[in-house]
Amino acid sequence: MPYRRTPKVQERLDAQRETIVAAATRQLAEHGYSGCSVAAVAERAGVAVGSVYRHFPTKADLVVHVFRQVVTREVEAVRVASAAAGEPAERVLAAVETFAQRALKAPKQAYALLAEPVDALIDAERLEFRRAYTEVIAEHVAAGVRQGVLPPQDGRLTAAALVGAAAEVLIGPLTSGNAGDVAELRTFILRALGGSDARHA
Numbered sequence: 300m301p302y303r304r305t306p307k308v309q310e311r312l313d314a315q316r317e318t319i320v321a322a323a324t325r326q327l328a329e330h331g332y333s334g335c336s337v338a339a340v341a342e343r344a345g346v347a348v349g350s351v352y353r354h355f356p357t358k359a360d361l362v363v364h365v366f367r368q369v370v371t372r373e374v375e376a377v378r379v380a381s382a383a384a385g386e387p388a389e390r391v392l393a394a395v396e397t398f399a400q401r402a403l404k405a406p407k408q409a410y411a412l413l414a415e416p417v418d419a420l421i422d423a424e425r426l427e428f429r430r431a432y433t434e435v436i437a438e439h440v441a442a443g444v445r446q447g448v449l450p451p452q453d454g455r456l457t458a459a460a461l462v463g464a465a466a467e468v469l470i471g472p473l474t475s476g477n478a479g480d481v482a483e484l485r486t487f488i489l490r491a492l493g494g495s496d497a498r499h500a
Contacts, residue, residue, distance in 0.1 A: 312353075312354075315344075315346060315350060315354070316354045318344045318345070318346070319340060319341075319344045319346065319350070319351055319354055319355070319361070320361075320364060320365060320368070321344075322340050322341075322343040322344035323335060323340045323343075323344075323361050323362065323364075323365045324365050324368065324369065325343065326339055326340050326343055327362065327365055327369075327407070327408055327411055328405050328407060328408040329407060330407060331407040331408070331410055331411045331415055332362060332411040332415045332416075332417050332421070333415065333416075334407075335358070335361075335362060335365075335411075336358065337351050337352065337358050337361070340361065358418075359417075359418040359420040359421055360420070362417075362418075362421055363420055363421055363424050366412065366421060366424045366428070367424065369408065369412065370412070370424075370427070370428045370431060373398070373401060373412075374431045374432060374435065376397060376401060377394050377397045377398050377401075377432065377435055378394075378435050380393045380394065380396075380397040381393040381394035381397065381435060381436075381439060386443070386448060387439045387440065387442045387443030387446065387448060387449060388443060388448070388449065388488075388489065388492050390439040390442075391436055391439045391440060391443075391461070391488060391492060392485060392488055392489070394432070394435055394436050394439065395436070395461060395462075395465050395484060395488055396484070396485070398432060398465060399465060399468075399469060399481050399484060402469050402473065403469075403472060403473070403481070406472075406473040406474075409469065409473050410470070410473040410474060412425065412428055413425070413466050413469065413470065413473070414466070414470050414473075429459070429462050429463070429466070432458075432462045433455065433458045433459045433462050434458075435458075436457075436458035436461055436462065437454040437455045437457070437458035437459075438454075440452065440454035440457050440458055440492065441454035443492070449492055449493060450493040452493070457491065457492065460491065461488060461491060464484075464487065464491075465484060468481060468483075468484055469481065
């Protein structure tokens, strides 16, 4: 007869998994992917290395889980900030500026999400990360086109280009701490959108 975990045993395992994920999230935020070893996470969580592997077969599996949680939180912050802005172009600006500001507050984590050398499994998650941001921005670009305040354009293509540009611009500041280039993003976004106020940026 197969072994069945009692509710109390399952509860302890679930609690341990949550502790491990929380420890991995903090480790990633402070030390990036390279510093998020299973041993470091286990030590931070106060568990044995084997306990981490019981829940996550590999480091990549663990970090993918963390990535998904972090991305969900970050994309929601961008969604809320952009929805609170006014005109569609302002909403796009709010989305990209919120993305950049939050990245600069947690540079190690943001660099891991955007550009740090990682396993192929995690690299695939990065594509989902960018798609999620692209969807938020594409909605606002499309709304601007429908309202006639932005020139006709493919909202998804514009959004993908803006997300790619923002990510590229951020790589330097995330590794050097010099955020000077980020300030120029606003002008670039307005010009890329082709909004009527682009000439005033």
